[in-house]
Amino acid sequence: MFTHVNTNVGRFLLVALAYFITAKLGLMVPYKESIVTLIWLPSGIAVGAIMRWGKISLPAIFTAAALVEYSVGLPVYTSIGIACGNTLAPFMSAYLLQKFQFNHALIKQQDIGLMLGAAIIGMLISASGGTFSLYLSDLAPDTQLTRIWFVWLVGDTVGVLLALPLVLNMQKKSLQISARQIYQLTAWLVLFVISELIISALVPSLNKQFMLSIFLILPALVWASMNFGIVGGSLVVIVLSVIGVLIASNGYGSFYSISATDGIFSLWMFMVTLVVIMLLISVLQSERNLAETALRHNGKQLRAVIDGALDGIVTIDQTGALVEFNPAAERIFCYKKEDVIGKSLSEVIIPPNLRNAHDKKHREFVLTGKKNIFDRRLELTAMRSDGSEFPVELTLTSLNEGGTSLITGFIRDISAQKKAQQEIENFAYYDTLTRLPNRRLLIDRFQRAAVACKRTKTYCALIFADLDHFKSLNDTKGHDSGDRLLIEVANRIQDTIRAGDTVARLSGDEFVIIIENLDSLPNIAYSQASEVAQKLLMELNKSYQLELFEFNTTASLGLTLFNDDKLSFEDHLRHADTAMYQAKAAGRNTFRFYD
CATH class of the missing domain: 1.10.1760.20 (Arp2/3 complex 21 kDa subunit ARPC3)
Known part of the structure; x- marks a missing residue:
């Protein structure tokens, strides 16, 4: 009201x-x-x-x-x-x-x-x-x-x-109660009145009567407070207090006494006890409601964070089955959450060649609790719904909830990052036209080759190749034709040498080839390097079909052998360059060794 x-x-x-x-x-x-x-x-x-x-x-x-x-x-x-x-x-x-x-x-x-x-x-x-x-x-x-x-x-x-x-x-809202609840409340009140009359008739002690009355009324008070809150509990206490006063005033009940003072005091104690109990129950109920509300609120906030996260969040139980798969994970792996929940993680996003290792590590964690790869960033390979594999960054964390061991992974698709990194690396270490290693990467390959040949006591050859009459092509047909020739030359050199050898574009029409694992004897290594040079000349001397016209050219090669790291790359490059000019002076389309 x-x-x-x-x-x-x-x-x-x-x-x-x-x-x-x-x-x-x-x-x-x-x-x-x-x-x-x-x-x-x-x-x-x-x-x-x-x-x-x-x-x-x-x-x-x-x-x-x-x-x-x-x-x-x-x-x-x-x-x-x-x-x-x-x-x-x-x-x-x-x-x-x-x-x-x-x-x-x-x-x-x-x-x-x-x-x-x-x-x-x-x-x-x-x-x-x-x-x-x-x-x-x-x-x-x-x-x-x-x-x-x-x-x-x-x-x-x-x-x-x-x-x-x-x-x-x-x-x-607090006054809206169902018919069933009204019947239950009425039944409690009637039971209280009848019990009061019985207690007063059978129990002579006033203190015992009081305790029995309180004990009897507690269930009704708890029921009312839990179902109707403070309003319901207060109404029940008021009604019970009025009933207690009316019963006592007619000479019945546990609160009636020949001494008016004793009767008044008992009634007051009864009413105050009921009020305090009702209020305590209401406080406990309020605290519980607040805790539930906070829990629901926190749950909603957590759900919002999980659903709004840019990283994929997946959680598996101790059997390896998926129990969480947020929207970001749906986008990354191209699955719907309802299609993967309950399925094994390894079957959903782990590439086939890595599944055994994943299952083994998961079983080890469940049995021993070891967290060798937890709480740090890992770069792994994952699999989309179409079977395509891609690089991801993964961070793992664990949670024990109600005796159940849960593992949560935070997954970030780093395909774009890897692509950008590869592009930067290509720009830094590879020639943009021919896709061959550039000077920086060539030096690194040379240093590795020098260390390896010194360890194995074998020879390596450094070949300096320069195209003959390349300038005339650029001048007559333009730089586009010259670029197409350089690409074809790069492809022919790669097809001629072994997979473990290196070919790099130094600049313009100059190429450097490193041949590794030649013989330990210098004369045999000399013959092996000469054989490679002959093959290169043969391939490079073939006609080139450059769109609408055919072009013929040759190359001049300069070679130097080494089997240690005493001389620097620049020293060997200078020696090979000197030998290359000797080949040009000898009429081109040939090779010379540095003496």
Whole structure:
């Protein structure tokens, strides 16, 4: 009823009406001192109204309080005095709760202590002001003032504890209950009434009666709090408290006593115990709900991170079956998640020649927990859905969840990176026209060959090849024809020499060939190098078909042998170059050795 009141007039009428009705009902409670009752729900309603709607509720509280007191026959000035205390008291409690950041959802246990403390401090004003007003009007004897003040304080405090959680948390949604839940709640209440009567008849001890009553009502209170939250728990506590008072007032139940003081104290203890238990259950439920909400929120955030990641994220269980395959992995491997979940990782993305090694390492991890390749970047080969293989960068991490060992891989397709790296490497080490090694890579190959021949005590040959009459082709047919000739020359040289030998383009029409693993005897190595030179001349002397015309040319070769690394590449290159010019001087289309 506190959910959709928007106008000030409506709020005034609602607060005043709620206060007046609950006050009249409270004055009907048999256990009372003067006009003071055991339960004063209006105090809780007043505190809740002030916290929800602010100071606009104060006139409604004051008016309703004054009318209630006047309706029971109190003088006007006495009614106004009590109304002032009954207005200032909830205002003080509301102020303290707001100052110390009380959370009406009761998400922390300190909220319970804060509500109890604020209720007691605030109700000291109403109890003191009301008792003093009765005293000034000669409506309360001196001997009863302390008793009246105490009953007033406890009754108002209990009223705050009972009604405040209900008022602050009442919403339209919280009032929606099913017929089944209504039947269950009614059954619990009927069972409580019957059990109270039986307990009072069969159990003579008041303390035992009290404990049995609390024990009996706990399941209903837990059920209501878990199903309806604070609102449901508060309603059940209020109903149970009213039932307990009515049963005791008729001389029955575990709270009835010949001594009014004992009966009042038992009822108060019963109500306070119910309230505290209900609030504690509500706090625990709120903490659980917050934890579940946080878990769901974290789960959504984690899902968003996984789904939005640019790297592929795949997770396998201890059997090697896929349990996670994010959208990036779908794009990288060209699979749909629903098609691969539950399948073996090795069958999905591991190339056939690597599957045995993968399965062996996975079994070793599951059995021993060794993480030799975890938590560092690895470059491996993976396989797409069409069977094509490509390079990936992989980082592995492990997680033990509920006794199940999970392995998660973060996978990045580095095909483009490798291609770019290869292009950079080609530009740095290879001739852009012929795709042969350039001078930089040739020097590296020479140094390796020099070290190898020194170790094996064999000879190597360095051949310097220069085309004859190449300039005339460029001058008459253009550089495009010259480039096509150079490409064809490069191909013929590669086809003539062995796979382990090196051919490089030095510059223009100059090529350098390194022949390795010649004989250890110089005369035999000389013959072997001469044989290679003859083959080269034979191939290079053949006609070249350059698009629309045929071109004939020859080459001049200069050779030098070496079997150690005493001389540098530049030294040997200079020797071969000298021998090449000797070949040109000898009429071209021939070869010469450096002496």
